[in-house]
Amino acid sequence: MIEGARWRRWVFFNLPLTLFVIGLLFPFYWMVVTTVRPDAELYRPWMAPNYTPFWTFHPTLDHIRYLLGETLFSRWMLNTFFISLLATAISLFCGLLAGYALSRLKFPFAGSLGTGIFITYLVPQTLLFIPLADIIRNFHLGDTPWALILTYPTFLIPFCTWLLMGYFKAIPRELEECARIDGATRWQAMFYIVFPVAVPGILSAGIFAFTLSWNEFIYALVFLSSPEQKTVSVGVTSELVRGDVFYWGSLMAGALLGSIPVALIYSFFVEYYVAGITGSVKG
Amino acid sequence: MARVIIRNLNKKFDGVHAVKNVNLEIHDKEFVVLVGPSGCGKTTTLRMVAGLESITSGEILIGDRVVNELPPMDRDIAMVFQNYALYPHMSVYDNMAFGLKMRGFDRLEIANRVQAGAEILGIQEQLNRKPRQLSGGQRQRVALGRAIVRHPQVFLFDEPLSNLDAKLRIQMRVEIKKIHVRLGTTAIYVTHDQVEAMTLGDRVVVMKDGVVQQVGEPLELYNEPANRFVASFIGSPAMNFATVEMADAGGALWARHEGIRIKLPAEIAGRLRRHVGESVTLGIRPEDLRVASDSDTADLSFDAVVEVIEKLGSQILLDVKVGPHTMVAAVDPTVRAKVHDRLRLALNPDRLYFFDGVSQLAI
Numbered sequence: 001m002i003e004g005a006r007w008r009r010w011v012f013f014n015l016p017l018t019l020f021v022i023g024l025l026f027p028f029y030w031m032v033v034t035t036v037r038p039d040a041e042l043y044r045p046w047m048a049p050n051y052t053p054f055w056t057f058h059p060t061l062d063h064i065r066y067l068l069g070e071t072l073f074s075r076w077m078l079n080t081f082f083i084s085l086l087a088t089a090i091s092l093f094c095g096l097l098a099g100y101a102l103s104r105l106k107f108p109f110a111g112s113l114g115t116g117i118f119i120t121y122l123v124p125q126t127l128l129f130i131p132l133a134d135i136i137r138n139f140h141l142g143d144t145p146w147a148l149i150l151t152y153p154t155f156l157i158p159f160c161t162w163l164l165m166g167y168f169k170a171i172p173r174e175l176e177e178c179a180r181i182d183g184a185t186r187w188q189a190m191f192y193i194v195f196p197v198a199v200p201g202i203l204s205a206g207i208f209a210f211t212l213s214w215n216e217f218i219y220a221l222v223f224l225s226s227p228e229q230k231t232v233s234v235g236v237t238s239e240l241v242r243g244d245v246f247y248w249g250s251l252m253a254g255a256l257l258g259s260i261p262v263a264l265i266y267s268f269f270v271e272y273y274v275a276g277i278t279g280s281v282k283g
Numbered sequence: 284m285a286r287v288i289i290r291n292l293n294k295k296f297d298g299v300h301a302v303k304n305v306n307l308e309i310h311d312k313e314f315v316v317l318v319g320p321s322g323c324g325k326t327t328t329l330r331m332v333a334g335l336e337s338i339t340s341g342e343i344l345i346g347d348r349v350v351n352e353l354p355p356m357d358r359d360i361a362m363v364f365q366n367y368a369l370y371p372h373m374s375v376y377d378n379m380a381f382g383l384k385m386r387g388f389d390r391l392e393i394a395n396r397v398q399a400g401a402e403i404l405g406i407q408e409q410l411n412r413k414p415r416q417l418s419g420g421q422r423q424r425v426a427l428g429r430a431i432v433r434h435p436q437v438f439l440f441d442e443p444l445s446n447l448d449a450k451l452r453i454q455m456r457v458e459i460k461k462i463h464v465r466l467g468t469t470a471i472y473v474t475h476d477q478v479e480a481m482t483l484g485d486r487v488v489v490m491k492d493g494v495v496q497q498v499g500e501p502l503e504l505y506n507e508p509a510n511r512f513v514a515s516f517i518g519s520p521a522m523n524f525a526t527v528e529m530a531d532a533g534g535a536l537w538a539r540h541e542g543i544r545i546k547l548p549a550e551i552a553g554r555l556r557r558h559v560g561e562s563v564t565l566g567i568r569p570e571d572l573r574v575a576s577d578s579d580t581a582d583l584s585f586d587a588v589v590e591v592i593e594k595l596g597s598q599i600l601l602d603v604k605v606g607p608h609t610m611v612a613a614v615d616p617t618v619r620a621k622v623h624d625r626l627r628l629a630l631n632p633d634r635l636y637f638f639d640g641v642s643q644l645a646i
Contacts, residue, residue: 174368177335181355181362182382182433192381196372 028259034252035063042248063249064257067240072227073254076235081261083145083231084213087152091209094153095160096202100190102161103168104176114165121158128154129222136223147223148231152213159212160205167201168194203272211262232258285346285359285436285469286311287332292341294327294493301327303493305341309471314463316472316484319516324493325473326441332471333439334358345437356385361430362439365446367422369414375401375425376410382433400432403462420451427459431466438463440472444479456482477517481505489513511564511643514636520569520600522636523610527565529558538565538637542606546582548632555637555646563646566636569600572612574620575629584629587612589620603628 034042036059044051067073101107102114132151141147171194179189195202220234227239236254240247287309294302302324309315317325330336332343334355343350350358361382370378376397383393401407404424414422423443430438443459444452460483463470474480480487481501489496489504489512497509501517508514514522527538527545536552536559538545543565547555555563575584587603587610594616601612601620605628612628620626637646 172366172368174364174366175370177333177355178362178364178368178429179370179381179385180335181333181358181360182429183356183385184381185354185356188385193370197370199372 031252031256034248035256036060037249038062039249063247063253066247067250067253067257071239071250072230072235073232073257075228076230076232077258079145079229080214080231080233080258083148083152084210086145086149087156087213088206088209090149091153091156091160092202092206094157095164095205095209096195098157098161099164099168100194103165104173114162117158118162121155121162125155125218129218132219133222142223143225143229145229148213148216148219151219151223152216156209156212160209163205163208164198164201167198167205171197200272203269207265207269210265214258214262286313286344287437287469287471288342288344289328289332290342290344292328292331292343293339294324294331294336295339301493302331305490305493305495307488307495307498309469312467312469314460314470314472314483314485315488316474316480316486317488317490318474318477318480318484319490319496321475322492323490325475325488325490327493328490329439329441329471329473332437333360333362359436360439361433361435361437362441363426363430363443365442367414367426367446369422369425369429371414374411374413375406375417375428378414378425379429379432382429396432396434397428400428403431403465404428404458419447420455423447423451423455427462431462431468434468436469438468438470440470440474442474443472444474445476452479459483478519481517487517489516491516507645508636509645511566511638511645514566514638514645518568520611520613522566522568523572523608524638525565525567525605525608525610526562526640528562529555529560531556531559538563540606540608542608543585544582545585545630545635547635550633551635551637558637558639558646562640564638564640564643566638567610567630568634569611569613570598571631571634572610572614572628574612574614574618575627579627579629583632584627587626587628589622589624589626592620592622 033054033056037056038058038060039062041052041056041058046053098117102110102117132154136142136147136151141150175193175197176189179193180186184192215233216231217233220231221238224230224234227235230238232254236251236258240251240254287307289305289307289309292302292305293300305324305328307315317328319325327336331338332345334350334353338351345358345360370381373381379397379400380393383396388396397410398407401410404427406421406424406428409417409421409425414425417425423446426443440459444455447455456479459472472480472483474483481504484501486498487501487504488498491512497504497513499507504513504517508517511524515524525540525543527540527543530537530539536547536555538547545565585605587601587605589601589603590609591602593600593602597616598613599616599618599620601614601618603610603612614620638644639646
């Protein structure tokens with residue numbers, strides 16, 4: 001908090017914060033308004049006397065009805081859930097073991113291996129999808145969910161490993177040493193002591209991984225082609241933009257419904273999430 | 284219950300020789316304290332006994348078993364760490380029960396042992412709490428409790444009291460001693476605090492730079508330090524040192540330097556005679572100095588200028604300048620002295636220490 005006179009607090013804290021929040025939330029507001037706005041209002045020219053861009057007096061659920069009834073939206077949601085869940089599970093499992101090993105075990109090249117994993121995370125997906133496409137074709141995985149379930153970990157595992165590595169390093173080594181003297185094997189010490197203590201970190205890695213796969217676009221666009229295999233991000237944009245016609249109402253409805261699960265997950269775990277990122281463990 | 288034998292123990296960390304050829308025999312039921320300044324290898328030695336650190340060369344026996352290759356869990360030891368290392372997600376009860384559960388004790392036996400342990404330490408009320416809800420002293424008790432419920436062959440303590448405040452530290456020190464007397468389990472205790480070492484240890488091992496300097500009972504270390512390091516490390520305030528020349532004059536042996544001229548008593552003159560003409564280090568404990576009276580001979584006293592006066596209550600510490608040397612004298616609280624006063628200090632001729640000028644070993 002900024003100390004001092006009240007006007008200072010307003011000018012340097014409250015006002016910028018308000019502007020920031022409005023700027024962040026406006027796209028979501030726009031999304032909601034567009035979703036419930038009837039087509040007649042949506043395509044009304046801006047010079048029209050009854051033009052009201054930020055509000056509607058005739059809310060309608062037509063776009064949502066269309067989205068759920070006439071498109072494969074619910075199928076896309078299921079696909080996205082299935083793919084994100086499995087990709088997250090695989091990445092979290094590998095990330096846990098790799099993060100633990102890199103932070104705790106002494107083996108040759110542990111340090112450079114950690115850096116190497118981080119560097120792979122920095123390779124842009126827009127380059128990586130080219131060789132991956134070849135691999136997907138060779139394994140005949142194209143146009144199946146497995147094309148994404150197996151390629152998402154290429155960027156999720158480095159991410160989870162790196163995040164968990166930092167988290168494990170913050171857990172006092174003595175906890176584990178004490179458990180091992182108490183009669184636990186390394187595996188038992190890991191499962192009974194280290195992982196429970198690391199729950200905030202594991203949760204935030206999981207949430208992050210899930211969100212990243214939920215929002216992923218480029219791999220989904222390249223590796224999936226038939227409409228019934230698509231994920232939300234690709235399905236909505238490819239099926240509701242036909243030629244140069246944008247079905248704005250349904251597009252926004254798709255975006256709105258597609259972001260609800262992620263928003264729910266975040267709001268449930270926000271406390272763990274913050275603790276995980278700031279990495280606070282008290283002994 | 285078991286004895287612990289350490290033979291020719293060495294530890295090297297990428298080029299650093301942290302523990303050098305340590306030999307130690309710890310008897311059954313003995314309380315041995317490893318003490319020394321930080322980086323002296325005491326903690327590394329303890330961690331090798333625990334199995335948390337690999338052994339570069341040498342042998343460690345617990346009971347009659349060589350444990351070099353045994354994992355920590357199979358060594359039948361319990362360890363108390365400096366930062367307590369309580370499992371933060373478990374209640375106090377579960378913390379204490381963890382080791383027993385891991386070893387497959389049945390539920391009833393676990394409950395009995397945890398209850399008994401909690402009673403010894405007075406933490407019955409806290410059994411259902413989480414570690415973060417406890418004060419520092421209570422956490423320390425839980426850490427101790429977790430060790431004692433296991434009924435191990437050996438207790439290992441790694442500076443367990445250094446995170447506590449001074450008052451609590453003294454209280455817990457007494458408690459650890461009581462527990463040891465009650466349970467009689469062999470214990471190895473690491474600390475950098477010489478007072479803790481002297482009060483707790485049946486025997487004390489003084490280490491420096493990875494080498495054992497001296498092993499002995501507390502008073503033995505205090506009265507007969509093997510070298511200058513042990514002499515300076517044991518005792519508070521620390522021993523005073525002055526470099527003096529040995530000279531033979533008029534049939535008697537004299538220790539001389541600027542401001543100091545002491546005639547050595549015949550009993551110790553004998554063994555010091557071969558150092559005549561050499562420079563040696565003279566050591567005098569602060570408590571062996573007092574303000575001289577008229578009956579004191581000039582041969583066993585010297586002039587000093589008071590620089591600082593520390594009034595402790597039971598005694599007064601005078602920081603004085605003797606020629607070029609700074610010394611501390613612990614004198615009677617009735618002494619009235621002022622800063623810059625010049626007074627004459629008498630010493631106890633039976634309690635003079637001499638160390639070789641080169642090897643620093645006691646002469």
